[in-house]
Amino acid sequence: MIRKNGLLLSLVLGLVVFWIGVHPQQVLAADEAGFTVKTVLPANQRDTSQTYFDLRVSPNQEQDLEVVIQNRNTAPLTVLLAAHSAFTNDNGVVEYGKSPKPADSTLPVNLQDIVTLPAEVTIPALSQQTVKIHLKMPAKPFSGTVLGGLQFKAKPDDKGNEKGAVTNRYVYAVGLMLSESDQPVVPDLKLRQVAADNDHGQPAIRANIQNFEAAILRNLHVNGYLYRQSGGKALYRSEKSRINMAPNSNFNFKLNLDKGPLIPGKYRLKLIAKGGGRTWNLTRTFTISKKDADKLHALSKPETPAASIPWYLILIGGIVLGISLYVGFKKIQSICRRKR
Known part of the structure; x- marks a missing residue:
């Protein structure tokens, strides 16, 4: 029996999602995810009406960010954590997960270099846990915006999966936007x-x-x-x-x-x-x-079609088959008459 390992990767982009081209907006969690993620906004949050991290930072600054993960399941849940810089995929869409290609050579700050967070946390059933994420800014100043996301994903339970079952994995990405000043920087x-x-x-x-x-x-x-x-x-x-x-x-x-x-x-x-x-x-x-x-x-080059049989060969084959059936039928009739 062939085992089917299906994976539904539902990008429930946390309490916030950066839809580039519009303002960041809130996306409600799906009940099927089994957990929710809530940010605790720090004092250096620029826009307190938003629920993603939009922080004013400075060189060498260190701080702990906090998120609250709530487990809605009746069993313990392990959540995997990761930090990624935002990238542009080949469809022209901004993504906040792991990039399949190396970081751009002009990236002033890679989020993976300045964010320290646990690889995973286990939350007891029907409870919540506050997770600290350490942010350490580099000594060298930067202009403009550093953009990325904090990713939260339920760890698959291989032991609990039956053969042929489909594993649902929901991913939350909480936006993280950093800036050191209001000096405008325009794209080029x-x-x-x-x-x-x-x-x-x-x-x-x-x-x-x-x-x-x-x-x-x-x-x-x-x-x-x-x-x-x-x-x-x-x-x-x-x-x-x-x-x-x-x-x-x-x-x-x-x-x-x-x-x-x-x-x-x-x-x-x-x-x-x-x-x-x-x-x-x-x-x-x-x-x-x-x-x-x-x-x-x-x-x-187009795919080579299967070789077709010339029509005249099909016609000849049909005639030969018809004659063979006719001769065979006559022989059977002759045998039947002799037996009578």
Whole structure:
């Protein structure tokens, strides 16, 4: 019997969730989660009307943050804790979990370096526990915003899972936003690497866009155009809207080559990005090598259909089968007559 290990990862984003592009807002806990997380706002909370941590900090500052975890189950519950810097995924969405890629090179402060918290806590049945999370700011000052989240996840109980059962795991992410001053910092964009890519089995051009400032960029709209290096007519176009970028983060903008692969040569990629009242014109010339072209061509090849049998062979086979059945039937009739 094949064991099914299903995982429903429901992102119940704590008492607060940072929806970049709108103001942070409160999300009520799902009863099925079995636990809730509540923040205890400290004196240096900037906006006391919110329930996420929005703290004014200073270099070398140390403090303990507190959250209250309530266990709604009739059995003890173990909760896993982690701290992560916010990042931008390739769909243009800000996330607060563990990033699948290294932190951006421009990130001034990595949350994992300044936050110390227990790896897990066990809470007795139908009770609550206050958990301390230690914050130690670096000596070097920073401008703008450091953004991230504190993650709380119920530890799976492998012993209690029956074969074939589906394990539900609910995750809370409590926002953590840090700043040292009110001095405004505006987002800024840079086009980094441009290369041929495999986008879920389809040929594409990947352009890595970086927000290298410590500021949130909301509602970004990007238009992409691919030309031959000296050409004036776009070979391919792509568009993506409602992109949100975390401070000091990057994501991959994809331009799918749905009309067929590129031949080796030099190309020019032009991106027009609009957001935050600004417009960026980003251009990069790059080369598609023969190796790149072969790789893109291989991805563009349609699946070879199963070999079909020519119609005339089917017709001949049908005739032969019909004759065989007729001859066999006549032989049976002849045998039956002789027996009579």
